[in-house]
Each structure stands twice: as structure tokens, then as C-alpha cells.
Amino acid sequence: MKKNYLYLLLILFLFISTAHAINLPEGIIYNFNNFSVNLNNDFTVDNIIINPNELIFENNTENFSTSIISDNSRINISLYNLDLRYSLEKINFSAINNSANTQANITLGIFPTGNDVHLYNNDVENITISPLTVNSSGYINFTWNFLDFENFEFLENPEIFFITPTPNDNNYQNEDYAYVNVTATDSSNTTAFIDWNRSLVGWWRFNEETGENDTFFRDWSSYGNNGTCTNDPHYTTGKFGQALRFDGVDDNVSVADSVSLNITDAITIEAWIKGTGSDFIDTQLTTTIYNEYNPQFQVVDDKIYYVWIRKDESSDNQIWTAELNSTGFYATKRTTSVYFKNYPQLQVVGDKIYYVWEGDVNSIRQIWTAELNSTGFSAMNRTLSAYEIYDPQFQVVDGKIYYVWSESDGAKNQIWTAELNSTGFYATKRTTSAYSKYYPQLQVVNGKIYYVWQESDGAKNQIWTAELNSTGFYATKRTTSAYSKYYPQLQVEVNKTYYVWTESDEIFNRQVWTAELNSTGFYATKRTTSAFTKSNPQLQVMEDKKYYVWSESSIIWTAELNTTGFTAINKNINANYPQFQVVENKIYYNWIISGSKIGTAEQKLNTTNQDSNIINKGDLYGIGISDSDIISFLNSTATEGVTTTAKYDEYWNHVLMSYNKSIISLYINSILKDTATFTESINTTSLDLIMGDDFNGTIDEVKIWNRALTAAEINASYNAGLYRLETNFTNLADGTYTYTAYAQDLAGNTNQTGIRTLTIDTIEPTSDHPND
Numbered sequence: 001m002k003k004n005y006l007y008l009l010l011i012l013f014l015f016i017s018t019a020h021a022i023n024l025p026e027g028i029i030y031n032f033n034n035f036s037v038n039l040n041n042d043f044t045v046d047n048i049i050i051n052p053n054e055l056i057f058e059n060n061t062e063n064f065s066t067s068i069i070s071d072n073s074r075i076n077i078s079l080y081n082l083d084l085r086y087s088l089e090k091i092n093f094s095a096i097n098n099s100a101n102t103q104a105n106i107t108l109g110i111f112p113t114g115n116d117v118h119l120y121n122n123d124v125e126n127i128t129i130s131p132l133t134v135n136s137s138g139y140i141n142f143t144w145n146f147l148d149f150e151n152f153e154f155l156e157n158p159e160i161f162f163i164t165p166t167p168n169d170n171n172y173q174n175e176d177y178a179y180v181n182v183t184a185t186d187s188s189n190t191t192a193f194i195d196w197n198r199s200l201v202g203w204w205r206f207n208e209e210t211g212e213n214d215t216f217f218r219d220w221s222s223y224g225n226n227g228t229c230t231n232d233p234h235y236t237t238g239k240f241g242q243a244l245r246f247d248g249v250d251d252n253v254s255v256a257d258s259v260s261l262n263i264t265d266a267i268t269i270e271a272w273i274k275g276t277g278s279d280f281i282d283t284q285l286t287t288t289i290y291n292e293y294n295p296q297f298q299v300v301d302d303k304i305y306y307v308w309i310r311k312d313e314s315s316d317n318q319i320w321t322a323e324l325n326s327t328g329f330y331a332t333k334r335t336t337s338v339y340f341k342n343y344p345q346l347q348v349v350g351d352k353i354y355y356v357w358e359g360d361v362n363s364i365r366q367i368w369t370a371e372l373n374s375t376g377f378s379a380m381n382r383t384l385s386a387y388e389i390y391d392p393q394f395q396v397v398d399g400k401i402y403y404v405w406s407e408s409d410g411a412k413n414q415i416w417t418a419e420l421n422s423t424g425f426y427a428t429k430r431t432t433s434a435y436s437k438y439y440p441q442l443q444v445v446n447g448k449i450y451y452v453w454q455e456s457d458g459a460k461n462q463i464w465t466a467e468l469n470s471t472g473f474y475a476t477k478r479t480t481s482a483y484s485k486y487y488p489q490l491q492v493e494v495n496k497t498y499y500v501w502t503e504s505d506e507i508f509n510r511q512v513w514t515a516e517l518n519s520t521g522f523y524a525t526k527r528t529t530s531a532f533t534k535s536n537p538q539l540q541v542m543e544d545k546k547y548y549v550w551s552e553s554s555i556i557w558t559a560e561l562n563t564t565g566f567t568a569i570n571k572n573i574n575a576n577y578p579q580f581q582v583v584e585n586k587i588y589y590n591w592i593i594s595g596s597k598i599g600t601a602e603q604k605l606n607t608t609n610q611d612s613n614i615i616n617k618g619d620l621y622g623i624g625i626s627d628s629d630i631i632s633f634l635n636s637t638a639t640e641g642v643t644t645t646a647k648y649d650e651y652w653n654h655v656l657m658s659y660n661k662s663i664i665s666l667y668i669n670s671i672l673k674d675t676a677t678f679t680e681s682i683n684t685t686s687l688d689l690i691m692g693d694d695f696n697g698t699i700d701e702v703k704i705w706n707r708a709l710t711a712a713e714i715n716a717s718y719n720a721g722l723y724r725l726e727t728n729f730t731n732l733a734d735g736t737y738t739y740t741a742y743a744q745d746l747a748g749n750t751n752q753t754g755i756r757t758l759t760i761d762t763i764e765p766t767s768d769h770p771n772d
Contacts, residue, residue, distance in 0.1 A: 241748020248696025
């Protein structure tokens with residue numbers, strides 16, 4: 001029977017061996033219904049057969065004895081030589097009492113250690129089962145059922161190893177430095193770091209691993225600074241595996257005072273944090289009986305300005321504007337003509353508001369502009385083309401207004417641009433190809449104008465971009481795939497341009513795509529895969545993050561893209577045509593809600609208490625929150641000198657404070673945000689180390705070092721997939737040093753190099769021989 005299984009299931013990664021690990025591709029999901037386990041009195045499992053419907057772990061020749069299996073027996077189960085990794089979900093264990101025909105259910109997890117995998121129940125690897133009896137063959141039969149087998153994955157640990165010129169193990173050298181170079185690889189993003197000479201004094205992973213439970217949190221450094229909780233912070237999905245969720249009221253984790261945590265010189269503190277992200281405070285702004293369309297808005301200081309289309313009693317489209325301030329929402333009808341109007345846009349500049357829309361002249365859509373100032377609202381027709389004009393966009397820069405639109409040439413829509421200045425309105429046709437262009441966008445940056453639009457290639461819509469500068473207009477086709485693209489948007493930042501659009505997939509659901517254009521090329525990535533169509537994506541770049549919003553089957557979704565990945569969140573708001581703007585610590589939204597009315601929303605990027613601690617040892621060192629800013633502090637007095645207005649939100653952020661005995665540095669997502677001069681020694685205290693005090697959010701991967709990490713180490717700790725882990729340890733005193741490198745992937749799987757030893761001896765030998 002065993003041979004039949006072997007030959008039948010080779011292509012399904014069948015493996016039978018007592019000496020080798022199962023080698024399964026990472027990330028492939030295997031669906032199993034259940035499998036049975038027969039255990040012997042050594043409590044080990046040697047041979048494995050993999051079947052798509054079951055897993056059978058075969059026993060050795062020895063059997064359990066009835067004296068071993070009794071009420072409340074504790075059985076330690078280890079699956080040796082099995083390279084199995086289990087992500088997030090758990091397994092249900094059913095122990096069947098053969099004589100009483102009853103069973104006990106126990107929930108188990110899997111904890112990987114090297115090439116072994118241990119099944120464990122809560123805080124111990126031992127499993128208490130009562131009652132149990134052996135079956136007629138002398139074996140105990142166990143049935144294991146996957147609670148959610150679609151989330152069961154075979155995951156390999158990330159690889160990590162030293163490479164040249166890292167010193168060999170047990171190396172002796174007469175230089176006072178050591179250059180350590182590490183390679184870490186994994187299919188997901190990885191964090192990697194070096195524990196140089198036991199400088200890592202605390203590492204709290206919060207992964208609910210062996211020995212951990214809801215009240216005990218293991219320190220994975222070599223110092224054993226384990227934590228216990230006050231009240232009930234609970235496990236949740238983390239940045240790397242699991243994390244702890246704090247309620248902002250009375251949850252925290254405390255670590256007893258120890259010599260290793262009373263650091264007086266250099267120090268580094270780091271953690272991954274995520275605010276809760278407040279719910280939308282959404283409001284229906286209008287209650288008219290007439291339908292409304294195409295809302296646009298702009299936030300300026302403490303006011304929000306709007307423009308939109310509202311049908312009047314004769315079903316004619318009219319331009320409406322509004323201001324929302326601390327006293328209320330004030331809307332005004334700006335046009336009364338019977339001519340068609342659509343797609344209004346606005347921009348606030350100083351004490352003036354500029355507008356553009358497409359509106360009929362002699363039943364042909366033309367460009368209309370307007371200005372609202374202290375004297376009133378004045379509108380003007382700017383074009384008298386013989387052909388229809390669509391989708392006008394504009395930007396005001398230094399007293400000039402730049403426009404772009406698509407305009408029919410009698411056969412196909414072409415791209416037109418214009419400039420409005422003190423001497424007049426000057427329009428230019430920019431394209432002539434035999435394919436139609438739609439939804440052009442523009443941005444003016446440093447004397448250049450950047451564009452994007454969708455253009456048919458005769459079969460499907462493709463993304464085109466262009467640049468208009470002093471030498472001419474240069475357009476480039478950026479995509480060629482066999483699926484149509486829609487509604488492209490762009491934002492230019494420094495030497496890069498970022499894009500977002502929707503693109504049909506093979507079953508005609510529109511998905512969100514993003515792209516970056518830089519000096520090396522145009523790089524596009526598919527960001528969503530769900531079976532629902534996405535519409536009207538928008539983006540805004542804020543430093544190292546890109547924010548997005550779109551509607552998906554009339555539900556609002558938001559997302560953030562940073563160097564660790566793309567995270568999308570369903571906001572459960574029923575609306576379409578969303579717009580948004582990130583301003584300081586808030587995101588403002590505008591959309592059309594059911595009934596074709598104007599809706600708006602406001603969301604804080606975090607809801608963490610204004611004064612809270614992520615991690616602190618009294619007031620002597622720590623990282624915290626003050627007035628919605630991330631701060632770090634040493635000896636209390638440095639707080640004001642080391643703050644940042646960096647936003648933290650409902651997405652993961654890596655925060656790190658480093659002190660090298662002269663400068664305190666604060667990093668957010670590996671970007672240096674602020675520094676302060678500080679030359680004092682850090683004071684000591686008998687107070688416990690506290691994590692999550694008054695913090696309303698999630699904390700993961702807290703580490704404390706008794707040295708200042710280098711910039712390269714900070715980058716690799718943030719994302720070793722982007723940044724190589726390498727550093728030069730300098731000014732080393734004579735003596736012996738040890739070092740180990742670690743890597744961890746997003747599933748929480750870890751790996752490490754072996755421990756290497758290096759001896760520094762810079763003293764030249766001497767001789768007492770009289771002739772020397």
C-alpha cells in the first residue's frame with residue numbers, strides 16, 4: 001500500500017523518509033480535509049505520506065501501553081524531519097475514546113524550530129487528553145481537522161547567510177574593525193538584523209509561540225527579559241506574523257527591571273506600530289430633490305470648497321459651489337442657463353477660486369472657465385470649436401492657468417492643451433493619431449507639464465504619458481497588454497511620476513493598477529484581484545507613502561502603498577465617484593451617495609491617544625505619541641528636540657530611535673525625520689519597561705539594543721528585500737566578539753546564521769631575548 005501511494009502521488013510532492021525534510025514550494029496552498037495520526041511510545045513520527053485528501057503519519061513498531069495512556073495523560077508530540085510551516089490559522093485536534101465513543105477537542109498551533117515542527121497547545125508543547133484508551137491494535141488514533149484548510153500553507157523560512165568579506169568563524173585579526181555582510185532572501189518582504197556581541201537586549205515578537213500565552217510574552221534576545229501583561233492586550237494579525245492590540249485605556253505589557261535594560265550610553269529602540277484608524281465621520285451635505293453629479297473639492301486651512309452639478313426644475317445641469325466651515329455648509333447656485341454643463345473642476349489660489357467645465361455653445365460642448373472672488377462669480381466661454389470637447393482639467397501656477405482636454409477632430413478624440421495668461425487664451429492641438437483619447441490629466445512642475453490619458457490602440461485602451469517643455473510636446477505609449485485601461489491619474493514627485501488606473505482582467509473585472517515612472521523606466525503593478533469592478537481611482541503621494549481611494553461595486557475602498565507593500569481596506573461606505581485629499585493628520589473625502597446626493601467624510605489618520613507611549617522605561621528612554629506626532633526621548637529633557645510630524649495611521653509604520661552618545665535620531669519607515677544634539681549619559685531607574693501604555697493601536701516586533709544601529713542596519717531592519725544588511729563595526733577594542741544574523745518574513749517565519757566568533761588583537765608581539 002505504501003508503494004502504491006508513493007508512485008501515485010509523486011507529482012503531488014509525495015515524500016516518505018526518516019532522514020530528509022519535505023521540500024514544498026513556498027506560497028502554494030494545499031487543501032486537505034483531514035488526516036490521522038498514529039503515535040508510538042517515543043511520541044515521534046517518522047514516515048509521511050502526502051495525499052491531496054489526507055495526511056497519514058505512520059507509527060514505529062512499538063505501541064502505546066495502556067499504562068502510559070490514562071486519564072489526564074500528557075503527550076508531547078513532535079513531527080521530526082518535516083519542513084512544514086503553518087501560517088496564521090490553527091488546527092483542531094480530536095482525541096477519540098474508543099471504548100466510550102467520545103472525543104475531546106483541542107485547538108493546536110504549529111511552531112517551527114529549525115527543521116522540526118512542534119504541535120503545541122497554548123503555552124506548552126504538551127497536550128492533556130482525558131480520557132483515552134488504546135484500540136484493538138494497540139494504537140491510539142487521533143484525527144486532525146483543519147479549521148480553515150484554504151489558509152494552510154507550506155512556507156519556507158527566509159534564507160540568511162554571511163558573505164564575503166565577513167570574517168570567518170574563529171577568525172583572528174589585527175585590525176580594529178569588522179565588516180559584516182549578509183544576504184537574506186525570501187519571497188515576501190523580510191526584516192534582517194545582526195546581533196553583534198549580544199547587543200540586542202530585548203526582542204518581543206508577540207507571535208504566540210512556544211511558552212507564550214495571553215499573559216506571557218517571550219523575549220527572543222539572549223537576555224530573557226520576558227514580559228507580562230496588565231489587563232488584556234490581545235493577539236491580532238501583525239506586520240510579521242502576529243502582534244498585540246492595545247485598547248488605549250489600561251492595556252500594557254511590562255518587563256521587569258534588569259541590568260541589561262538600564263542602558264546608559266548608546267541605544268536603539270524600534271517597533272512596528274499601527275493606529276486604529278478612525279471610522280469615517282461621514283455626512284450627507286445636500287438634501288435637494290434634484291440629482292447631483294461630479295463633485296470636486298479642495299481643503300484650504302480650516303475650510304473646504306466644493307463645486308458640482310445639480311439638475312434644476314427643468315432638468316438642466318447647473319454649476320453649484322459651496323463652502324464648509326466651522327459655522328456650516330453654504331451652497332450657492334452659480335449658473336442658470338439652459339445649456340448643458342458637466343465635469344466641473346476647481347482650484348483655490350489665495351482669495352480666488354478658479355473653475356473649468358465643459359458646457360454647450362450651439363449644442364456643442366466647449367470649454368468654460370470662471371473665477372470667484374470678492375466681487376462675485378464671473379464665467380466665460382473659452383472655445384468655439386466645431387467639435388465636441390470633453391474632460392477638461394487645469395492647474396493654476398504663478399498667475400497662469402494651464403488646461404488639457406480631449407476634443408474630437410471629426411473622427412477621433414485628440415489631446416488639446418491651452419494656457420490662459422494676462423494676454424489671452426491660447427489653445428494647441430497636441431495629437432493627430434487615428435485613435436481616440438480620453439480622460440487626460442496634467443500636473444505642472446518646475447516649468448514642465450506632465451500628462452497622462454487613456455488611448456485606444458485599435459483594440460484596447462492603453463496608458464499614454466507626455467511631457468511638454470520648452471522644446472516641445474513628447475508623448476509615449478506606456479502599456480501594451482490585451483486589456484483596456486480606464487481613468488488614469490498622476491502625481492509628480494521630485495524625479496518620479498506615480499500613476500493609478502483601473503484595468504480589465506481576463507474575466508472583465510476592472511482591477512486597480514499602479515505605476516512608477518523614473519529614470520530607468522515605467523513599472524506597472526496589478527494591485528487588486530477581487531471579482532468586483534473598481535472605478536474612479538485617485539491617488540496622493542505623501543513623502544514615502546501613496547494613498548488611494550476608489551469605488552468597488554459602489555463601496556468605498558482605500559489603500560496605502562509603501563515600501564513594504566500595498567494594503568487595501570474596505571470602508572463599508574455605499575458611494576461612488578470618490579475624491580480625497582490628505583491634509584496634515586486627516587483625510588478628507590467627497591463622493592456621490594445613494595440618491596445622487598453630495599456626501600463628504602473626514603477621517604483621522606490615527607485615533608491613538610494624544611499622549612501615549614509605545615515603549616518606555618519611565619521617562620529615561622522611549623518612543624511615544626504626543627499631539628498625534630511620533631516622538632522619542634532620553635532623560636525626559638530631549639523630548640522637545642526630537643519630534644516629528646510624521647503621520648502614523650491605520651497602516652503599519654516602522655519607528656526607530658537611535659542614540660550614538662552625541663546625536664539622537666528619529667526614523668519613520670527608515671527615513672530620517674529629525675535629530676537633536678544630546679551628549680549626556682542615560683540615567684538609570686528601577687522602573688519596569690512598559691509597552692503600549694495608553695496606546696490605542698497595534699504593536700509588533702519591539703527591539704532594544706545597547707548600541708546605535710548604522711543607517712544600513714536601519715534600512716535592512718525596515719525591509720531587507722530592498723536594502724542589503726551590511727555594516728562596518730569600527731573602533732573595536734582588543735578582545736573576543738560574537739555575532740549572529742537573523743531574518744524574519746511577513747508570516748513570522750525566522751531563520752538565523754550560526755554564531756561566529758571574532759578575536760581582535762592589535763598589540764604587536766614583543767620579545768625578551770637579549771639579542772632582539
